[in-house]
Amino acid sequence: MxxxxxxxxxxxxxxxxxxxxxxxxxxxxxxxKIFIAQVKLKPNSVLTLPTSSTPEGMYRLVVxxxxxxxxxxxxxxxxxxxxxxxxxPNHEASYASYMERNLxxxxxxxxxxxYIPNCYADDPQIEAERYEELLRQNPVxxxxxxxxxxxxxxxxxxxxxSSVNSRTRYVLLDEQTRKANARFFPNPEAMPLGAxxxxxxxxxxxxxxxxxxxxxxxxxxxxxxxxxxxGNEAPASYLRLHPHVTFVLxxxxxxxxxxxxx
Ligand code: GLP
Numbered sequence: 001m002x003x004x005x006x007x008x009x010x011x012x013x014x015x016x017x018x019x020x021x022x023x024x025x026x027x028x029x030x031x032x033k034i035f036i037a038q039v040k041l042k043p044n045s046v047l048t049l050p051t052s053s054t055p056e057g058m059y060r061l062v063v064x065x066x067x068x069x070x071x072x073x074x075x076x077x078x079x080x081x082x083x084x085x086x087x088x089p090n091h092e093a094s095y096a097s098y099m100e101r102n103l104x105x106x107x108x109x110x111x112x113x114x115y116i117p118n119c120y121a122d123d124p125q126i127e128a129e130r131y132e133e134l135l136r137q138n139p140v141x142x143x144x145x146x147x148x149x150x151x152x153x154x155x156x157x158x159x160x161x162s163s164v165n166s167r168t169r170y171v172l173l174d175e176q177t178r179k180a181n182a183r184f185f186p187n188p189e190a191m192p193l194g195a196x197x198x199x200x201x202x203x204x205x206x207x208x209x210x211x212x213x214x215x216x217x218x219x220x221x222x223x224x225x226x227x228x229x230x231g232n233e234a235p236a237s238y239l240r241l242h243p244h245v246t247f248v249l250x251x252x253x254x255x256x257x258x259x260x261x262x
Pocket of ligand 1: 050055081145146148156
C-alpha cells in the first residue's frame with residue numbers, strides 16, 4: 001500500500017534546482033566539476049557516492065582532472081549508497097568492485113576511509129546497523145545519486161514503499177530493478193534478491209544532494225519525482241524535502257517535464 005505525505009505532516013517542501021544539459025557528456029562534465037569543487041572547498045569532505053552506468057562518465061572525468069591537476073584526495077571519506085547482498089567477495093558485479101574499477105584504483109583515498117556495505121557479511125541487518133553507526137559518526141557533506149529504472153524512482157536501493165524516515169537496512173529489490181540490473185551479472189540468474197542500502201532518512205541528512213539522470217528511459221521517473229505527489233510510491237520525490245538539491249539532467253531525461261522548455 002503506497003502512502004502520500006500526509007497533509008498535516010509539518011514537513012517543508014522545497015523546489016529543487018533543475019539543470020538541463022543538451023547531452024549526457026555535459027551532465028558528466030558538470031557532475032565532475034561539482035565533485036572536484038567540493039574536494040577543493042573542503043579536502044576532508046565526506047561524500048556519499050553512487051554506482052551503475054550513470055556516474056561512470058563523472059568518475060572518468062574526476063580521475064582525469066585528479067591526474068592533470070595533481071589533486072589530493074587523501075583526506076576524503078567515501079560512503080557508498082548501497083551494495084548487493086549476498087555476493088562472493090570481489091564479485092565483478094559488486095559495487096565494491098565497481099568503485100575499485102572506476103575510482104579507487106586511480107586516486108589516493110586511503111582504504112580505511114572508503115566505506116561500502118559488505119556484500120558477503122553473514123547477516124545483512126547486522127551489517128546495515130554497523131554501516132548506520134559509521135554514517136552517524138561521519139556526517140555527509142555531499143551525496144551524489146542516480147535514479148532507478150522504469151517506474152521505480154528508487155534512490156540507492158530504496159524501492160517503492162520505502163519510508164521517508166528509513167535508515168540503512170536490508171531490502172528486497174523491485175522486479176524492474178532486477179530486470180534492469182541483470183545486465184551487470186555474468187549469470188543473471190545468480191543476481192541477489194536483495195541489497196543493503198542507506199535509507200531515505202540518511203540521504204535527507206546530508207548537507208547537499210546532486211541527482212544525475214541521463215537518457216529517455218529516466219524521463220518518466222524524473223517527471224514523476226519532480227512533478228508528482230511526494231510519497232513512497234516514488235522514493236526520489238522525498239528529495240523535495242531537502243533544501244539543497246540539484247537535479248542534473250540531459251535533455252532526454254528532462255523531456256517529460258512541464259518546465260523542460262530549455
Ligand atoms: C542501481 C543503483 C542506484 C542507481 C541505479 C541507476 O539500481 N542502486 O543507486 O541510481 O542503479 O542505474 P543506471 O545508472 O545504470 O541507470
